[in-house]
Amino acid sequence: xxxxxxxxxxxxxxxxDNVDFACRLGSIHAVLGENGAGKSTLIxxxxxxxxxxxxxxxxxxxxxxxxxPAQANAAGVVCIFQELSxxxxxxxxxxxxxxxxxRRFGLIDKxxxxxxxEQLLARIHCEDVNPRSRVRDLPLSRRQMVxxxxxxxxDPSVLILxxxxxxxxxxxxxxxxSMLRKLRDEGIAILTISHRMHEIEAxxxxxxxxxxxxxxxxxxxxxxxxxxxxxxxIGREISAHFPxxxxxxxxxxxxxxxxxxxxxxxRDINLTVGKGEIVGLGGLDGQGQKELLxxxxxxxxxxxxxxxxxxxxxxxxxxxxxxxxxxxxxxxPEDRKTEGxxxxxxxxxxxxxxxLQNLSKGIFIDRQALSSAIEGGIARMQIKxxxxxxxxxxLSGGNQQKVVLAKWLMTDPKVxxxxxxxxxxxxxxxxxxxxxxxxxxxxxxSILIYSTDYEELIGCCDRVAVMYDGNIVRELQGEDITxxxxxxxxxxxxxAVA
Amino acid sequence: xxxxxxxxxxxxxxxxxxKQNAALITVIVVFLAFYVFYNLNHPRGFSTAVYIQNxxxxxALAMVAMAQTIPVLMGGLDLSVGAIMTLVNCLASHLxxxxxxxxxxxILLCLLAGTACGFINGCVVxxxxxxxxxxxxxxxxxxxxxALFLRPSPGGDVDGDLSWVFTNDLYExxxxxxxxxxxxxxxxxxxxxxxxxxxxxxxxxVIVWMPFARSITGRTVYAIGSAEGAAYMSGLGIDxxxxxxxxLGGFFAxxxxxxxxxxxxxxxxxxxxxxxxxxxxxxxxxxxxxxxxGGVGSAIGSIFGALVLRxxxxxxxxxxxxxxxxxxxxGVVLLAAVSLGALAVVRVKNTLELFR
Numbered sequence: 001x002x003x004x005x006x007x008x009x010x011x012x013x014x015x016x017d018n019v020d021f022a023c024r025l026g027s028i029h030a031v032l033g034e035n036g037a038g039k040s041t042l043i044x045x046x047x048x049x050x051x052x053x054x055x056x057x058x059x060x061x062x063x064x065x066x067x068x069p070a071q072a073n074a075a076g077v078v079c080i081f082q083e084l085s086x087x088x089x090x091x092x093x094x095x096x097x098x099x100x101x102x103r104r105f106g107l108i109d110k111x112x113x114x115x116x117x118e119q120l121l122a123r124i125h126c127e128d129v130n131p132r133s134r135v136r137d138l139p140l141s142r143r144q145m146v147x148x149x150x151x152x153x154x155d156p157s158v159l160i161l162x163x164x165x166x167x168x169x170x171x172x173x174x175x176x177x178s179m180l181r182k183l184r185d186e187g188i189a190i191l192t193i194s195h196r197m198h199e200i201e202a203x204x205x206x207x208x209x210x211x212x213x214x215x216x217x218x219x220x221x222x223x224x225x226x227x228x229x230x231x232x233x234i235g236r237e238i239s240a241h242f243p244x245x246x247x248x249x250x251x252x253x254x255x256x257x258x259x260x261x262x263x264x265x266x267r268d269i270n271l272t273v274g275k276g277e278i279v280g281l282g283g284l285d286g287q288g289q290k291e292l293l294x295x296x297x298x299x300x301x302x303x304x305x306x307x308x309x310x311x312x313x314x315x316x317x318x319x320x321x322x323x324x325x326x327x328x329x330x331x332x333p334e335d336r337k338t339e340g341x342x343x344x345x346x347x348x349x350x351x352x353x354x355x356l357q358n359l360s361k362g363i364f365i366d367r368q369a370l371s372s373a374i375e376g377g378i379a380r381m382q383i384k385x386x387x388x389x390x391x392x393x394x395l396s397g398g399n400q401q402k403v404v405l406a407k408w409l410m411t412d413p414k415v416x417x418x419x420x421x422x423x424x425x426x427x428x429x430x431x432x433x434x435x436x437x438x439x440x441x442x443x444x445x446s447i448l449i450y451s452t453d454y455e456e457l458i459g460c461c462d463r464v465a466v467m468y469d470g471n472i473v474r475e476l477q478g479e480d481i482t483x484x485x486x487x488x489x490x491x492x493x494x495x496a497v498a
Numbered sequence: 499x500x501x502x503x504x505x506x507x508x509x510x511x512x513x514x515x516x517k518q519n520a521a522l523i524t525v526i527v528v529f530l531a532f533y534v535f536y537n538l539n540h541p542r543g544f545s546t547a548v549y550i551q552n553x554x555x556x557x558a559l560a561m562v563a564m565a566q567t568i569p570v571l572m573g574g575l576d577l578s579v580g581a582i583m584t585l586v587n588c589l590a591s592h593l594x595x596x597x598x599x600x601x602x603x604x605i606l607l608c609l610l611a612g613t614a615c616g617f618i619n620g621c622v623v624x625x626x627x628x629x630x631x632x633x634x635x636x637x638x639x640x641x642x643x644x645a646l647f648l649r650p651s652p653g654g655d656v657d658g659d660l661s662w663v664f665t666n667d668l669y670e671x672x673x674x675x676x677x678x679x680x681x682x683x684x685x686x687x688x689x690x691x692x693x694x695x696x697x698x699x700x701x702x703x704v705i706v707w708m709p710f711a712r713s714i715t716g717r718t719v720y721a722i723g724s725a726e727g728a729a730y731m732s733g734l735g736i737d738x739x740x741x742x743x744x745x746l747g748g749f750f751a752x753x754x755x756x757x758x759x760x761x762x763x764x765x766x767x768x769x770x771x772x773x774x775x776x777x778x779x780x781x782x783x784x785x786x787x788x789x790x791x792g793g794v795g796s797a798i799g800s801i802f803g804a805l806v807l808r809x810x811x812x813x814x815x816x817x818x819x820x821x822x823x824x825x826x827x828x829g830v831v832l833l834a835a836v837s838l839g840a841l842a843v844v845r846v847k848n849t850l851e852l853f854r
Contacts, residue, residue: 049731068730068733069730069731069732069733070733070734070735072733073733074733081731085727085728085731085732086725086728087720087721087724087725087728087729087732087793088724088725088793089720089723089724089725089793089794090717090720090721090724090793094717098717098721098732098734099732099733099734101714101717106709106713107709107712107713108712108713108714108717110712130510130511130514132511132514132515133514134518150732291848294848299848300848301848
């Protein structure tokens with residue numbers, strides 16, 4: 001598949017500028033770039049979601065213009081999008097076979113559909129998913145695997161993955177990567193967008209870097225050092241990935257959790273976060289880290305145990321309580337599109353949302369205080385916006401996440417909980433978030449962060465609590481925060497053996 | 499796979515299927531309870547005469563409820579189902595008479611008219627990019643206007659025999675048209691008691707609804723109600739499915755109107771009646787376990803929802819309770835049904851899931 005001179009403009013913004021690009025059958029091609037670099041637009045054009053303003057697309061020697069994803073699918077171009085395209089109320093089998101279900105007498109053959117789904121799930125070692133289950137009832141990481149199985153069911157000749165591994169557990173990532181290699185050997189062209197460098201190093205044959213809608217360079221994987229690649233992506237030298245940690249002397253305890261239980265997902269959690277301390281939650285995905293954060297923020301019902309803020313026992317039964325004065329919590333949620341933002345509403349409305357209480361006189365919103373608070377939030381996070389009255393959905397992913405952060409910082413929180421805040425975000429924004437966390441810590445804010453990225457925990461945190469099966473199995477501090485230690489504890493391997 | 503693990507697997511599959519059909523099972527159980535109670539207290543309970551009368555009273559609402567189900571599955575509401583039913587009713591009161599061939603043509607035209615109304619709804623929603631609730635409010639008023647034009651005052655001329663057989667049991671069909679030894683044949687006796695509208699209801703469910711639910715278009719309707727963006731990104735034909743859904747809804751509503759004509763032997767452009775049918779259809783759909791958010795439910799559930807609603811009024815009749823209390827009681831049942839569906843919420847320990 002080749003693109004020649006492809007240009008796409010959205011309003012005044014040129015998302016792709018005269019791009020020539022080619023991906024060959026039988027190879028895995030990684031596309032790198034910051035958010036807003038044009039990667040998403042590139043794959044949207046390739047998969048028929050948007051059509052280019054100028055330029056030619058050729059597939060297997062034939063010039064093609066796709067009118068919608070259905071046509072692209074029919075031509076063998078299949079895309080796994082970052083926003084899952086599964087239908088929550090249909091079963092796993094229904095979803096996997098959605099575009100071309102097996103039919104008998106013109107009607108969908110459910111038995112055959114389930115057999116086909118089982119086969120495809122087995123191909124990616126995902127036998128634990130029952131094809132009859134509703135997708136709504138599956139955890140995020142399983143849904144992602146179903147999404148991949150669904151793409152495979154279409155017999156793609158060009159397979160495009162947009163951050164398809166971002167929600168997966170590391171075991172699943174291995175299965176997916178080995179499947180990608182197998183598909184490549186079968187002669188499929190694979191295009192992958194990922195922010196995880198080690199995955200790219202593990203599977204990619206070719207790499208292309210995009211920046212500001214321009215195709216910067218394409219090279220064979222291994223020809224450039226990771227440092228150079230990052231340099232190409234952001235176009236400026238970066239001193240270090242993570243801001244300097246300060247030598248930390250634990251201050252007073254800000255947040256204390258004692259004997260905390262919830263259902264069978266959290267067992268006997270004991271954890272403290274000091275003033276100005278950044279504590280990381282590590283471990284494999286789905287060991288209770290997200291539940292712990294949600295529980296602390298008052299989202300979970302019937303939790304047991306004690307939570308103390310500045311030594312005072314508190315009962316937080318709803319997010320409304322969690323943000324009250326005296327508790328002053330903020331939670332940066334996992335999914336910014338559904339829990340973090342009101343996508344169709346304006347940037348300013350979104351920013352104001354959590355601080356409305358503080359910015360009101362009586363029952364009315366104080367407009368002046370509000371607009372100055374909004375300006376402050378935008379300036380602090382350096383959000384790139386046209387007008388603050390634009391819908392927040394018009395921003396790039398990284399800027400959207402900045403809006404979520406700014407919205408919570410405007411409430412002046414003392415305890416900030418973050419649930420995987422850098423997922424699917426470009427390197428530049430990630431760095432800004434790391435700097436922000438450090439800066440907050442220096443202002444004596446306590447931070448509890450869950451991340452699926454080990455490097456992030458190592459680089460950012462003063463202390464890392466590794467969770468396994470709803471328990472904190474180990475706390476690492478200072479020099480002990482190493483990849484080896486985190487992984488060993490994540491797998492709950494006895495250190496004597498490891 | 500060993501025997502025991504195979505057994506466990508089929509047990510989990512059974513559990514999944516029970517869980518996914520809990521709403522349907524509940525409404526069936528509720529209906530059976532109400533209906534058995536009614537028959538036990540009826541002086542001529544469990545008799546053919548009672549079945550026939552009940553089936554007649556239920557059919558039109560059941561059809562309109564099926565018609566309503568499909569837009570609701572897509573996450574919309576169709577406020578024109580009652581009007582389509584009324585329009586077809588008025589049209590049929592002109593057409594269902596004369597020679598058998600004329601009557602057959604009349605029936606065909608009536609069903610076609612209902613289907614066309616649904617098709618117009620679909621086109622307005624898809625090409626006009628108007629939300630279903632407001633699009634059908636407008637088209638419903640237009641259909642009602644047409645119905646009034648056709649039947650400014652109640653009346654009509656409907657073939658007596660046809661009306662008779664469609665509102666009776668199979669025995670009367672055989673007796674009227676003289677087959678199976680006028681209904682006296684030995685093989686015919688076991689089925690002679692079955693009311694004709696009940697057969698039509700089962701046919702509508704089995705021949706029309708079930709294949710639709712298992713067609714790609716039907717699947718797309720569910721997908722649209724569940725996550726329209728995801729459905730589009732999966733390469734499904736959204737517009738076609740929407741038009742097809744409203745069209746099928748129009749067909750069902752037309753069936754209801756046609757039957758109403760045979761049942762009452764007349765046409766009546768009764769605006770309050772059309773409104774009542776529309777609102778009752780929504781109630782029946784909800785009682786039948788279809789989510790107003792779309793994506794979950796089935797027309798079979800709606801049939802039972804209609805049955806539950808009608809059985810309530812049957813019970814009112816035999817206990818001679820003041821009929822003025824009936825809307826009150828129906829409202830309570832509707833609330834109870836909705837609350838039952840919301841019971842699952844109490845068990846949710848992660849309050850964030852309530853908003854998904």
